[in-house]
Amino acid sequence: FGFLLYCCLLGVEEETVGVVAGWFLLLHVMIMNHSPLLLLLLLLVVGLMAVPDIERQALNDLYKSTNGEEWENKRGWMEEEGEECFQWWGVYCDDDGHVIHLNLNKNSLSGPLPSSLSSLSRLTTLEMRSNDLSGPLPSSLSSLTDLRTMSLDNNKLSGTIPVEYKSFCHMTFLTLENNELTGTIPPEMSYLSSLSYLVLSQNSLTGPLPSSLGSLSHLVSLSVSHNSLSGEVPEELSSLSLLSYLYLDGNTFTKVPSSLSSLPSLITLKIEDQQEPQPQLLKAKSNEIKPKSSHPDGLWWAEGYSFSSPTLFWLGGSLCLAMLMVVLTIQRRQEQQYEAIP
Template structure:
């Protein structure tokens, strides 16, 4: 029988990360006496401050895998590492004490209060495979030789500290390195030429500069944001100006130009109040107004008339829409979006589509009327449309809180909180309900949504999710759809050149992983067919290898007893984006499992987890524990 376990201390005061997985049929017994190792750990504790949560480390002990030893990680009944996360610990990480441990493979002290330099002589821990120091206050440089000889090292997670200096070159000596996270530090200089084939990196928000190495140009662009870097996947590097005379000329020209601009601005400011985004608005008005043969605006059934698909909206003309105050919201793969506020103060969003000629005018209009008849609390309502051969306009309601993508991936101000777990759970429940409605109301469409991603999940005034850009596959030009739409980045599209009724569920699975991890599916940025497997691969590698708290977005601010439900959702996400379509869940099963989730584990659930702890206290995930298809 499979078992679910929750890793927690016996006092239940502050539970560690819950483990929701499938275990082997029986536990593997401990390998022997851990007396010497316990003495080394007690010596290690002496160098820590605020270590009250480790007061249960007491001698004598024959087995470190007993539940009373908080933070000990075991594999097959053998002590293999420490996970001391979020305990308020400080002081010094004494490497000498840890070097006496015979099978020490993993060290995590994330989310604590450690400060000072990088642990000295770390490379004496030759067997160490995973190092997690993120979200502390470490500072100073890291010696080039810091990782020399640690050939088994696979994961180095140092994000959100204050490390300075160059990236240590000894990281290039780690053949098995698959995960390197150095974001939000103060590293400077150039990025070394990392060569490891399966490496995923994050260098964002440091002081790095220069060209991104060719070996890393397949990484997500967000991994390099907040630096002075250039080259793929960022903008191309500009040629350097070597002549100092040219620099002086440019500086003088810029100064003169700036003075002219300031003078003109002061003059114009006295005459007229500037309209926000006026240049973009003027361009929008000019392009959208269609002249007749006489050169005047023609309001006929063919040009200038909006087709409304909802009876509960106030009617207005296209000309009124074009003359309304407008704000550019963004530009995507399909076209630009504008927020238009009409005279009554009602805001609408105008979407412009140029690659929407897959069907004729009558069939297009009938499809839009069908979408206008859809009504669900988690669908963004289509209000009206405008048709002409060159381009189409879709008018929808305006969502006050923007997109889910903007909340997950935009850099926020220090006082702006991220989306917490209850909010994210409500969002994914609403998304699944909206998707289920599309499946039920559009049974003839292979892709009821077709473009389900975080930027197409909008958030209303109370953060209720609203699906947008749904059911547009029938009208989008096929070549454009296959190049940009999310459904065509699925495994079945990439491998077999077709999509199925389960393809939208694959998109839902990737969305769930993005929601829980806070990581963006990098392959969505690539044009053409091809699966966005990087996110699923990363999650899969974590749950297979170690199952640590790093998989979850730290901005969720985890609450007590929430971990079990989060892990359930993570497993649902993996089952939804299984590469094997036959093994992938269908929409009914996925929606049902999502709706069963709760914000916190109930007392009964919590007790059932606790009863397992005495048998399985802490265990590394293996392939047998969590059998996902290869992503």
Template sequence: MTVLLLLLFIRTVFIAVFLGFSCRAQNFTCSTEDSTSLEAFARHLDSGRVDGWGGGSDCCQWVGVTCSNSGRVIELDLARRRLAGNISDSLGNLGELKTLNLSHNFLRGAIPNSLLHLPLLETFDLSNNDVSGQFDNTTTAAANLPSIRAFNISDNSITGAAPVWICKNSTVIKVINFADNLFSGILPLGIGDCASSLEELDLSANFIHGGFPEDLFHLRNLKKMSLQDNQFSGHLSGHLIGNLSNLTHIDLSLNELSGNLPDIFDRFPHLRFFSAQSNRFVGKIPTTLANSPTLVSLSLRNNSLSGTIDLNCSAMVNLVSLNLATNDFRGEIPKNLPECSRLRTINFARINFSGIIGCGGFGLVYKAVLSDGRKLAIKRLSGEHFQIEREFRAEIETLSRAQHPNLVRLQGYCKYKKDRLLLYTYMENGSLDYWLHEKVDGPTSLDWETRLNIAKGAARGLAYLHQSCEPHILHRDIKSSNILLNEKFEAHLADFGLARLILPYDTHVSTDLVGTLGYIPPEYGQASVATYKGDVYSFGVVLLELLTGKRPMDLCRKRENRDLIAWVREMRREERETEVFDPFLYEKRNAEEMVSVLEIACVCLSENPKMRPFTQELVSWLDKVGSVPEDELS
């Protein structure tokens, strides 16, 4: 009897479990309407299919598809699936869709209007595609996405006016990202309709111009506002922007804003990042900005700000990065900078204060005029004591041994208490970096002949360090900001604070990873050694800068163009190398020589250090530009 009861119990449990699984499987069977819509989407792609999807099978089991218990598709996530082609408007039939993520693909064409009328859609992400066209901004055609929370169409090629009507029917939207598109015209009214919910707004890297509409400053819950790299103009109203008291991140850089910065930064109790660089702001740094206790990063570079720099570093306890370069400040260096205890990055380059002419890796550089009229550049070292001593000794040891027309000349040094001063011959035209990347008319002033001569001079200086100076010297920080130019634009290698002597029979030195991002050879990340071929790699990067006019790494460019070396290699693979050249520079009469220098640069940038030339070969090749046999570069 007991056995019979046990068997009946097992049978009952089995039936219950079986029926349970059957019900769940049946409940998750994809609806015919949604299955048809997804199949139509796949057919519109160039490949006519999506990997992981099977025709005729249950679409709820397909890759990237999530269904509700009723069998309706509620999530479609096909990010990074290498999809190419147009987006079918059949997706607009997925009436219960909550998440649509087609980001990081190769989709093109216009966004179907049907996708902008999905009543339950919460997340819409088409970022990093090649979507184009423009939105119909009429009231009747505006989107109706009442449930939308995040709307991201960044990194595409959409034109026309920014579709701020996205706010019209949603009271829950938190994120709007229109960055890296081709939106133009003024920023239309309508963004203020998001006032009750919007937390992040990114309009960066477009062509939006004119002033800010007043309803932009109704976004009282906004935390991150990125408006950089547009053509916004006019003054920044303190009365209006002060309403956005929840902001933690404000980026206004690379616009045409003017006037004074409003003194209202005490209204932002959570502000951590503020950048207004590359505008036309004038006047002093606002007192409330110079006293902000929450700021982590502050950049006001490349404006026309003036007066003295009155930073309250005892209040700015969180400041890590400060950039005030290329302004009209005067007076003395703020003596209280050490009170900014967390400050790690500071840039005062090109500020006219009391003769300051630049900022080296370990200290500020001043201009001094002696009683006999001679000019000197004086570097005052700063930082941790052991770092100051190490750089001080390295500069003196290196430059007292190395004397060459293409090296900056050390005129003397001074050691008094904690001060360490290095005195150099003054270079009238500053750094190559300044002329290529900072000075407004710099690139047009450096013609091809001048740039080629700079490359040749710098190569000769490097070859002297590597092969003629005894003992030989590794520079370890070759970059455009360490190539100084005299009044004749002749190149002089500078900044030997990281240099190391190479004793006879040595080929390298053991070292920590040092250098500057964008110039560091790839092998330095694998072994703690520095070699001659590492300097050659860095010099190859400088050659690319001379040819293209671009920085090695530039976060303001689109993602695929940020790494200069990778971009140039890709353009060469596509046989489009002439498109990399600086348009201020490229002419038919220069074409052959520029292509030759590009070939030299690419050999210097070989992933395998053994394939890179020795510096004496480099000098020889550059001296024969225009007639270098191709087999010599193999």
């Protein structure tokens, strides 16, 4: 009970307390039953929970590089006795003591990410959202081939997206939203064959949207809104049968292909706030989108673009994509009321 009270005062997570308490209970039973062999085996297993030296050094580098003294929670970091994984706040390990998960969201990290993070060879999840991280994305992270989730949105990361990230063959969730990234979206992103969520919105990315993204067959959500992307939205995106959310707004695309209307899983498509030149909008005559209520001739037009004149398009047809919402900032020509298309 004293141990449990001590852990509560330190703020140790409940799951960690339960695991450690279980080990102590088993240790007590072994001692009371005079089982030296089992006791020795237990001590060996507990010893394996220590973070390997090279990984502990990487964590120390992260602490120093991101102004660890100013972190909101830094329990166990840079402490001599902080060798076991459960003693490091935000660090989770496997049974061998290797770091597999870093969760340092909203923890006042500032400064660049150290390249030595690549030493966390078994890392599967890297979460550092909503901090003040700056500097480039380390290309060395590409060696973390087990990485499945990398969430670094809402920071001040700059530079380009490293081409080396094509090695993230197991990555399913990549969010870099609201940073200061520049350059183009690497066509090599298509190598991330397991990717389900790709969020690159609110940066300063330029150039075209790579047609190679059309090969990401597991993609559910693609967000590139509020960058400076240009050119035509590639027809290849029409082959993404699982794509449910597509955010293209706030760019300078010149054409949105009508084939996007045939995407079977599409729920939300945002294409408003395009700058000059005027994009060619998708035609919705042959799909199942319907307006909320009837309107003479079914004619609607879209605002939010730098149009020189209203652009008319037809919204008739049968019901197939009943849940699709095309967010265009729609306005009725006569009633002057804003309305979304269900």
